[in-house]
Amino acid sequence: MGYPVILVTMTTAPLRKDAARNWHRIVEVGRRLVDEGTAIQLNDVARAAEVGVATVYRHFPTPEALLETVATPGLEALTAHAERALSGGDPWAELRDFLLAAVDAQVSDPALPPVFAAPVDALPRTTELKRGLTEMFGRLLDRAHAAGVADPAVTKADMLPLMCGVMFAANVHPAGGDRALTARRYLTVLLEGLRVR
Template sequence: MTTTPLRKDAARNWERIVATARRYVDEGKPLQLNDVARAAATGVATVYRHFPTPEALLETVAAPALEELAEHAERALASADPWSALHEFLAAGIQVQLTDAAVRPVLAAATDALERTTELKDRVTGRFGRLLAHAHAAGAIDPGLSEADLTSLMCGIAYAVNVHPALAATDRAATGRRYLDVLLTGLRRP
């Protein structure tokens, strides 16, 4: 899909809006477009022109992390060791869920506001399915374990870590990795 480049002033406004939204998400504030417009020192109409819904803005904030996760999955597919590839991809997935507050609600949403979000989610889930299939084919993981099972377990790990809000971000990531290691040790086939 080709898009016309934004004028310089429109591009600056877009960047200010996204930066403000990023700050709101990081601070746990709701993305109310009028509030974002005020904080970004832009007109409300400008925000709505770029982002017709709060979901579209949230998906834009989450997009870099989703792109990184999709690229990680693609690199993992090139690995000769299906178990390590799956493990490292899942670790990256836990990491992004624990370090970017925009990702969890975007991944959990039943519908997407932006076509790009759907494309990214499809890339991630498609690669994840292939990584799991490779691990199954290699006999490295319980053959009865489905993508849905593993997705629910990953969400459970993220939830378990988030129950302890006093953990620093680095501690949360390390705790998530430790929980994942324990889980996958139980799921690995000898």
């Protein structure tokens, strides 16, 4: 997965060629560690990326900053999906499809669940993306309420922990070991309870 050179954690100015190369190398190692389920330790990242420890800390002062950078493409993809959903014509289908995309993303990208669950963000960009997703999800739910297809008693404040419950259940009790299918099944049950016909 490629990352544009302008995506840096400490500055918005483009990086020099060698610094950009190091940044990409560090993020690639971070991505690999996350995919393997290995905790990010910046000294280990420096070794695996074949760069100095100071270089890693200059780009990513904490493991959380690197984790959030690894998660950023997934957050941006969900943001783009939410934006498209808000311009769609079927409030129920757009809400349902966005929530399905959200559970699929969290099952397929192990960087996303801890970033969503973190009470504090390391990077302003992460905060911006998470707030934007929450706000757009609220608008999608409001549209479904206004169209009379979602139970008006169920609020955004209700849905956020319920979505966390879906993901937790899929991780703890994956039917046949398939977390993705289980998450979609549990989400479908939740949506059946939300929907007004």
